[in-house]
Amino acid sequence: MGKKKRGHPDVEDLLGRPWCYYCERDFEDLKLLISHQKAKHFKCDRCGKRLNTAGGLSVHMNQVHKENLTSVENALPNRQGLDIEIFGMEGVPEEIIQQHNQRIIQNFYTAQAERQAATGNPPRGLSGDQGPTKKIKYESPEELKKRLAEHRARVKAGGGIPAPAAAPVDGLSPAQGNPPFPPPQQAFPYPPPGVPAYPPAATGTYPPSVSPPPGGSFPPLPARPTVGGPTQPPGGAPPYFYNGAAATADELVANAARQGGGGGGGGGVRGDDIDQLIRMAEAGIKPARTGEEAREGGVQAEKKKKGSRMVYADTEVSPEERMAGLARYRWVGEGVVA
C-alpha cells in the first residue's frame, strides 16, 4: 500500500531543533528562531522597533523612550530576566538546555506511546507484527462485571491493587525500539524547585523501563478478559500470547511445540528433533502468523471504516433530491408536465 509516511520526527530531529529560551517554542531553523525572538521578545512596544537582544532593547528603551525595561515580553514566568544575554541559541545556560532536552525526550516518548496505543502500530523500525496488539476498547457489561468480581476477589485475597494493566501487555516498553536516548525515569528532577514550569508531561504514561523478560517467561499479567473467546484454562500450558516473531530460540521451540501439539498436551511436547522443529516452523508457525495478520488486518480495516463518519454519505443522490422527495416539499401541482 502506498501509504504516506507519517510526519513523526525522530528524537534526534526534535533535539536538533533550535528553540527559544524565553518561551520554549522550537523552530525549523535558526533564522526563524531569531526572527521569532525579535518579533516576540525583543520588540519595542512603544515604536515597534525590533532589536537583536534583550540588552539592546533595554538600551533602546532607555535612550529613545526614556523608560526602563524590566522584563522580557511574552516570556515564561521564570525566564523574563534581563540578566542573561540571549541571541538565537547563544547564551542559554547549560542547565536550562539540559532541562529542555529532558522535556523534549519525555514528550517524545509520551507522544510515541500515545500514538502506539491509539493506532496499534508497532514502533518504528520494527517489522510487522512484533508491536503491541491493538488495545481492545469494548467490554460487554458481563465482562465488566466479571472483571470487577475478579478484582474484588483479588483485593480481598491479596490486599493489594493489581499493577496497571497497560504497560507490559501493550509492549510499549521503549526499550524495544532501542532508542539512542534512554527515556527518562519517571521522577526526574525537573522542574527545579520554585519554578512554575510545564506540567510533567503525563507522568507514567509509559512504563518505567521494563526490560524484556528473559527467555520467554512473561511477567505476571493481570487478568484481562478475552473478548468473545473462552477463558484460558488454568494450569497446564502457559497462556498463549501470540507475540509475533519469537525473540529467542527457546520461544521458537515453545511456539513450535504449542503449534504442533494441537489440542493435546501443550507444553508437554518438547521438540528434541531438529527436523521436526524445522518442519513445524515451516508448516505451523508461518500459516499461523499469516492468519493472525489477516485477522489484524480485518480489525484495522473495520476500524478505519469506523474512523470517520460522514454526516451525509449518499454518493449518488444529493441531499436536495432527498429533501425533494419528502412530502413537505414535494411538487405535485402539475403531475405530468404537459
Place this chain on the structure above:
Amino acid sequence: MAPATQFEVAQPPNDAISAVVFAPDAPRRLLVSSWDKNLYLYEVAEGGEEASLVKTYEHRAPVLDVCFGANQDEAFTAGMDRQVKRIDLATGEQTVLSKHSEPVRCVVYSAQHSLLISASWDSTLHIHNTSAPALPILTIPLPGKPHALAASPSKLVVAMTARLVHIYDLPTLSTALATQPPTPPQPWQQRESSLKFLTRAVSCMPSDAGYATSSIEGRVAVEWFEDSAASQARKYAFKCHRQAAPEDEGGGDVVYPVNALAFHPVYGTFASGGGDGTVALWDAEAKRRMRQYQRFPESVAALAFSGDGKYLAVGVCPGFETGMEDYTGEGRTKVFIRELGETEAKGKGSK
C-alpha cells in the same frame, strides 16, 4: 483595521435556504431563495448593522436556486415545480422562461454573454439568451444529474453525479444558440472530479483561471481551466469541515459536507461553508487557510460575497443528514451578514 462585524438578518426565511446571492452592481441587495416556496429580497442598511426584508416573491413550489440578471431588479429562479422564472424585483412580475421535466436545481447568469443557464435533474441544461428572448431555448443533454453549476467570465462548470464535470465555453454556447436550428455544442472540456464523493458546490475564480469544487466528504478541490500539464499539476484538494469525534463514539472524524463555496470578487480568495456550521476563508494561491469564523448555530447552506467584496452573506439552516425521514428548517433558519474588514479576505499571495 476596519472593524469586522456580523449581524443577523431580520425576518429570515421560514424554512431551509437553498441559495443566497448579492446583486453584482448593488452590493447591499441580497436575494435568498428558500424551501418555503419564497424568494426573499433584503437590503443591508447604509452604514448600519442591520438588513431588512424588502419584499418576498411567492412561488408554487420550493425555490432551489436564484441568481441576479442584467440589473439589480432582475432575478431568475430555479423551482421544484420544474420552471425557470424571471422575476421583476420591482414589480413582482413573474415570467416562466422554460420548463424542464424534473425540478430545476441551479440557475446561473452570465452578464458578459447575456446568457441564463439552468440545470435540472432531468439531466439537461437550458440555455437562454436573455437579451433576445425570442430565440428558442437551447437544450444540452448531460450524462448525469447536475448538482452544481457555476460560471466564470468565459466558462461554465457543471458538476454532475458520478464525479462528472463538464466545462463549457460560454462564447461557444452563445454562438450555438444563435445558429438555426440550435445544435447542442460539445463541452469544451470533460473531466472527472478530483473529489471521490458527490460534488456539493462549484465556484469559479473571478480571474477566469479556474474553479473550486467541494464534496459531501469534507473536501475541497481547486483546479485550473488551462489544459497544460503545468497548469493541471497545480490542482490540489484538501480536507476541511471535519471534527474529531468523541473517543467514546469510537474516535475518528465526523466528516461534514461542504455545502457552499464562494470566491471573493476582488482578492480571489474563497470561502467554504460546511455542515459543521463553520465558514473558512482560504487563500487558493498560497494554499492556506486565512480564517475560520466562529461556529454558526446550524449547518451553513449557502454563501455569497457582495459585488464589492465588502459583505459575506451566510445562510444557515439544519443540515440534511443520511437517513433523515423528516426534515424541517423551520425556526432554525437564519441569514447572517458579515461586514469584512479591509484586509480580512486578502490573501498574502503565493510564497
